[in-house]
Amino acid sequence: MKRSILMFCLALTSLASCSSTDDSDKNTSDGFDRTALLTYTADQRIIPIFKDLQAELTLLESTRAAFENNPNSAQLEQLSAAWLSAYKVWQHLQMYNLGQAATTSLDAERGFRTYFNRYPVDQQRIEELVAAGDYDFEAIPTYNAQGFPGLDFLLHGTSTGDAQAIDKFTSNTLAANYQQYLKNLVAHMQQVNTRLLNDWQNEYRATFINNTQNGQDGSFNQMANDFVFFYEKGFRAEKFGIPAGVFSNQPLPDRVEGLYKKDVSKDLALAALDAIENAFNGKAYQQETEGPAFKQYLEFLDRNDLVQSINQQFEDSREAINQLDDNFYLQVQNNNSQMTQTYDVIQAAVPKLKVDMKQALDFSIDYQDSDGD
Amino acid sequence: MKKIICSVFIAAGLFTSCSSDDDNGTNTPLNPTPDVYQFERNGKSSVSYGGQTDRLMMGAELGSALKDPANTQAVLEGMFTNTGNHFENEALNSSSKNIRSKTAASKDYFAANTTESNVYKADFDTWIANQVNEVFSNWNTTASPGVAGKIEEAGGKVRYVNAKGLEYDQAFMKGLIGALVTDQILNNYLSPAVLDEADNREQNDNELLATDKNYTTMEHKWDEAFGYLYGTDNAANPQLGADSFLNKYLGKVDEDEDFSGIADSIYNAFIAGRAAIVNKDYELRDQQVAIIREKISMLIGIRAVYYLQAAKESLGTDPAAAFHDLSEAYGFIYSLRFTRIPGTETPYLSDVEVRDILSELTKNNGFWDVTPATLDQTANAIASKFSFTLEQAATN
Numbered sequence: 001m002k003r004s005i006l007m008f009c010l011a012l013t014s015l016a017s018c019s020s021t022d023d024s025d026k027n028t029s030d031g032f033d034r035t036a037l038l039t040y041t042a043d044q045r046i047i048p049i050f051k052d053l054q055a056e057l058t059l060l061e062s063t064r065a066a067f068e069n070n071p072n073s074a075q076l077e078q079l080s081a082a083w084l085s086a087y088k089v090w091q092h093l094q095m096y097n098l099g100q101a102a103t104t105s106l107d108a109e110r111g112f113r114t115y116f117n118r119y120p121v122d123q124q125r126i127e128e129l130v131a132a133g134d135y136d137f138e139a140i141p142t143y144n145a146q147g148f149p150g151l152d153f154l155l156h157g158t159s160t161g162d163a164q165a166i167d168k169f170t171s172n173t174l175a176a177n178y179q180q181y182l183k184n185l186v187a188h189m190q191q192v193n194t195r196l197l198n199d200w201q202n203e204y205r206a207t208f209i210n211n212t213q214n215g216q217d218g219s220f221n222q223m224a225n226d227f228v229f230f231y232e233k234g235f236r237a238e239k240f241g242i243p244a245g246v247f248s249n250q251p252l253p254d255r256v257e258g259l260y261k262k263d264v265s266k267d268l269a270l271a272a273l274d275a276i277e278n279a280f281n282g283k284a285y286q287q288e289t290e291g292p293a294f295k296q297y298l299e300f301l302d303r304n305d306l307v308q309s310i311n312q313q314f315e316d317s318r319e320a321i322n323q324l325d326d327n328f329y330l331q332v333q334n335n336n337s338q339m340t341q342t343y344d345v346i347q348a349a350v351p352k353l354k355v356d357m358k359q360a361l362d363f364s365i366d367y368q369d370s371d372g373d
Numbered sequence: 374m375k376k377i378i379c380s381v382f383i384a385a386g387l388f389t390s391c392s393s394d395d396d397n398g399t400n401t402p403l404n405p406t407p408d409v410y411q412f413e414r415n416g417k418s419s420v421s422y423g424g425q426t427d428r429l430m431m432g433a434e435l436g437s438a439l440k441d442p443a444n445t446q447a448v449l450e451g452m453f454t455n456t457g458n459h460f461e462n463e464a465l466n467s468s469s470k471n472i473r474s475k476t477a478a479s480k481d482y483f484a485a486n487t488t489e490s491n492v493y494k495a496d497f498d499t500w501i502a503n504q505v506n507e508v509f510s511n512w513n514t515t516a517s518p519g520v521a522g523k524i525e526e527a528g529g530k531v532r533y534v535n536a537k538g539l540e541y542d543q544a545f546m547k548g549l550i551g552a553l554v555t556d557q558i559l560n561n562y563l564s565p566a567v568l569d570e571a572d573n574r575e576q577n578d579n580e581l582l583a584t585d586k587n588y589t590t591m592e593h594k595w596d597e598a599f600g601y602l603y604g605t606d607n608a609a610n611p612q613l614g615a616d617s618f619l620n621k622y623l624g625k626v627d628e629d630e631d632f633s634g635i636a637d638s639i640y641n642a643f644i645a646g647r648a649a650i651v652n653k654d655y656e657l658r659d660q661q662v663a664i665i666r667e668k669i670s671m672l673i674g675i676r677a678v679y680y681l682q683a684a685k686e687s688l689g690t691d692p693a694a695a696f697h698d699l700s701e702a703y704g705f706i707y708s709l710r711f712t713r714i715p716g717t718e719t720p721y722l723s724d725v726e727v728r729d730i731l732s733e734l735t736k737n738n739g740f741w742d743v744t745p746a747t748l749d750q751t752a753n754a755i756a757s758k759f760s761f762t763l764e765q766a767a768t769n
Contacts, residue, residue: 246487249454249473340488347485351566365571368590 030362032300034220037292038209041223042200044284044291049093050197052285056086057190064186068179071169080155084264087148090116091271095230095279098222099204101196106140115192119149119238120255126153127160130177137188146185149259154182156260165260216364224363227294228353231276236346239269243332244339251336256328265328269321277314294357303360306352313349320345406648409609410599410640412592419588420608422600425557427468428475429604429616432549434460435472436617439501439542440533442509449501473497477552479560480567481718482711489724493552496707497545504541508533518741526693532700537739538692540700546617547704551711554601554619555669559713562598563646563662569655578653592650595658598665599643611640619669626675631765639668663715670712670721674759675766677705681752682767685745696740706730709755721758730754 063082067075097111105114115137122144129135135142159168159178168178200208211219237247238257245251258264278285282293290296298307320342325331332339358365412419435452438444438459451457455471477483477493507521512533514522521535534540561567568591575581577591586593599608602623606615613624613636627636646661680702687695709722722730730751734743749763756763 241487244487245491247474249456249471337488337491340491344485344487347487350484354571355566364575368571 030301032297033292034212035209037297038212038219038223040282040291041293042205042208044287044289045279046093046096046098047197047200047205048285049089049096050193050200053086053089053093054190054193054197056082056089057186057193060086061186061190064182067169068183071166071175071179073166076155076166076169080261083148083151083155084261084267087117087258087264087268088271090148091268092275092278092285094234094272095226095275096223097226098219099196099208100199104192104196105138105143107143112192112196113234114143114147115189116147117149117257118143118147119257120259121145121147121149121153123153123157123159126150126181130174130181133177133180135181135184137185147189149257150185151182152258152260154178154185156262214362216366220361221363224294224358224361225366227276227279228358228365229367230272231353232350235269235272235276236343236350239265239272239328240339240343240346243328244336244343245332246340246343251332251339253329253332256332259329262329263326265331266321266324266326269328270318273314273318273321277311280310280314294361297361298357301360306356306360310349310352310357313345313352317342317346317349403652404648406645408644410603410644410647411609412647412651414582414587417587419592420596420599421586421588421593422596422604424468424470425597425600426604427465427470428472428553429601429618429620430462431455431460431465431468431470431472432546432553433605433617434462434465436542436546439504439545442512444505444509446502446505449505450498453497453501472549472553475553475557476549477556477711479556479564479711481560481564481713482556482720484566497548497552500541500545500548503535504545507535508541518738524693524696526697527691528694530693530697532693532697534696534700534740537735538696538699538741539703539735539739540697543697543700544704544707547701548707550618550622550704551673551708555673555708556711558598558601558619559666559669560711562594562601563665565659568594568650568658574655577650589650592647595643595647595650599647602639602643602669611636619672622676623672626672629675629765629768631761631768632675635668635672639665642668666713666715670714671759671761673705673708673712674721674755675761677702677709678752678756678761678763678766680705681748681755682763685748688743688745688748692741699734699740699743703731703734706734706751706755722755 060079060082063075063079067079094113094117097113101112102108104112107114107118110118125141126145129142129145135145137146154165154168156165158165159172162168162172169175169182172178208219211217215221238255241247243252243256256262256265257268277283280293281295282290284291295307295311298304324338324342325334328339354365410420431452435449438449438452447457448459451459453471453473455465455468458466460466473494476497477490483490511520511522514520516522516524516534516536516538519536523531523533524538525531532540533542570590573589573591573594577589580589582588583590583593588596602619603611604616606612606620611620613627614621623636623639626632627634642661642664646658646665649655649657649661680698684695684698684702687698706722706727710720710724710727712721713719714721733747734740734751736742752763752767756766
């Protein structure tokens with residue numbers, strides 16, 4: 001009898017103690033099947049997106065070759081369309097900075113996106129590299145001169161001394177160099193994507209799925225971090241906050257995504273929002289079926305309230321974005337309050353993802369957003 | 374007897390819980406709360422708030438510059454954003470900090486409200502522009518209703534006002550007490566959204582220090598709140614009056630016998646909260662936050678009421694003195710929107726309430742027209758939001 005009271009007391013004391021200091025290397029104890037979630041994410045989302053981007057880049061390359069043979073404005077328009085189509089697919093992939101992708105460039109924060117979507121690009125740098133005719137797309141001096149933003153300049157921007165975009169491939173004295181740069185750039189994007197896709201298919205898929213540990217290096221933790229990071233930085237800050245001047249003393253219209261084409265910033269942002277919503281809800285890539293993801297994990301833990309409020313935020317964001325000009329460069333200059341209002345709606349989801357969802361799913365955030373001092 | 378055994382166990386469990394060293398089974402002795410704001414780790418100070426000191430010093434220089442008609446709008450704007458090397462103190466020019474980016478920029482009030490934040494920032498931009506274009510350009514004109522210029526107090530002091538009698542530099546400087554200092558302390562650095570951001574708690578629990586620093590991120594955030602109030606003062610023995618912002622007016626209000634002790638209450642709460650972080654006691658920490666939020670908010674309310682009442686006394690006899698008090702009142706009233714009712718997400722007066730009061734004070738010919746009745750009414754409306762009376766605040 002005394003003993004059972006003692007046990008009861010012990011049980012009480014252990015209940016009273018804090019749960020926040022869990023050891024980071026222990027497996028998840030909430031009963032949710034993280035292996036199934038990771039398997040589904042790899043097979044129904046990440047790998048299919050890499051494959052789709054591969055197909056898009058192949059099309060981009062054949063369109064480019066056709067343009068090289070016939071550098072006229074009709075071919076350039078086709079190339080531009082292929083660029084936009086591939087760029088939108090990229091929006092779905094950017095949040096998966098996992099495995100080799102995370103270390104494939106020397107930019108530790110951006111990882112593989114260094115080669116796909118680091119902007120703004122440095123037009124002067126591109127012109128210098130083209131003139132030199134000697135560059136390595138994996139070396140730091142080219143980091144601001146490549147990817148979809150680099151192509152954006154090549155296809156839509158006007159080089160120094162030219163009258164229009166196409167001149168750099170026709171009348172410019174460096175036309176041959178420009179063609180070569182374009183060719184090498186597309187080829188490099190293909191190479192990187194092939195390399196990463198192969199790794200996923202041959203090696204990394206198994207590593208990813210089997211790494212169910214709960215610490216910072218666990219797959220779920222990394223993926224959740226990347227997801228929140230993409231929402232906060234890649235989507236909220238880069239596509240809206242930075243051009244709207246939220247982090248500076250004045251708006252910075254030349255920091256929009258798709259600066260040279262200009263009327264595509266909204267399209268790209270909406271594609272990114274689709275990507276975010278689909279990743280949250282566990283939609284299989286380009287299909288209507290859903291599988292285990294953040295939403296299902298939260299529902300498993302009886303947090304339908306949070307699922308609903310997060311999805312509502314996404315809808316509110318979409319509604320606000322839809323009201324904006326297709327061209328964010330103009331939007332920021334003509335009506336920046338509408339841009340900051342949209343930013344404010346998008347921001348409202350950050351604590352839900354970064355605090356509420358983080359606590360519910362017990363992952364850790366490995367970055368700080370505030371600059372401090 | 375059995376009950377006693379049980380409660381002893383529970384008590385023991387409560388003591389060990391929440392401390393970082395649960396796993397190895399030893400109790401970490403609690404660090405005593407020091408008498409002064411000094412904290413060390415490995416024999417070296419773990420306190421740091423240089424960025425706050427920089428901004429207070431930038432504010433001081435900008436305050437003087439706003440009174441010198443030789444300055445251009447570009448120079449004053451450059452000081453506000455710290456661009457163009459306009460500070461006399463070279464160290465400030467090379468500082469990565471600036472005031473404007475932290476104006477109306479707290480996480481709690483403005484992270485998802487950047488549109489409103491921009492409206493506040495634009496107010497300060499406008500005050501700078503108007504000071505140059507309306508007041509500097511009329512520096513030698515005698516002010517009258519509807520005409521900006523100079524106006525002399527009975528004691529000989531000359532004030533420079535706009536067409537409504539408002540000193541823009543007072544609106545600017547007293548406005549910054551709310552929009553910069555109070556907002557950053559109460560609604561940013563003392564907010565759980567900042568103190569507990571990302572893995573700050575886990576890191577603080579395990580004393581994982583920020584990269585290359587002698588503090589945990591949470592400790593540092595708390596220090597930054599402290600720095601906005603004491604950043605140019607002696608942290609171990611605050612003298613008050615060390616700046617033209619909150620520190621100065623904390624000293625003034627503490628001298629009023631109705632509020633004497635408020636300075637100690639705030640200082641001690643900062644010490645206790647910082648010690649609570651060292652001891653990983655977040656409940657105690659947040660109790661100190663509530664104290665600081667209440668007292669600093671009250672301080673702003675007291676000064677707003679004080680200046681309104683002071684102006685009432687001199688309105689008929691010494692308009693320049695009254696206008697000066699009203700200009701100070703204007704800035705303190707503006708600052709009320711950045712106060713914080715403890716336990717809520719809201720200020721003591723809302724944006725709409727503040728704007729209504731300010732437009733009432735500045736309608737038509739502004740301070741030239743304002744009546745003692747309006748000043749009483751306004752002062753009462755503000756005092757009614759707080760726990761002090763109009764009479765308590767009116768005396769100094």
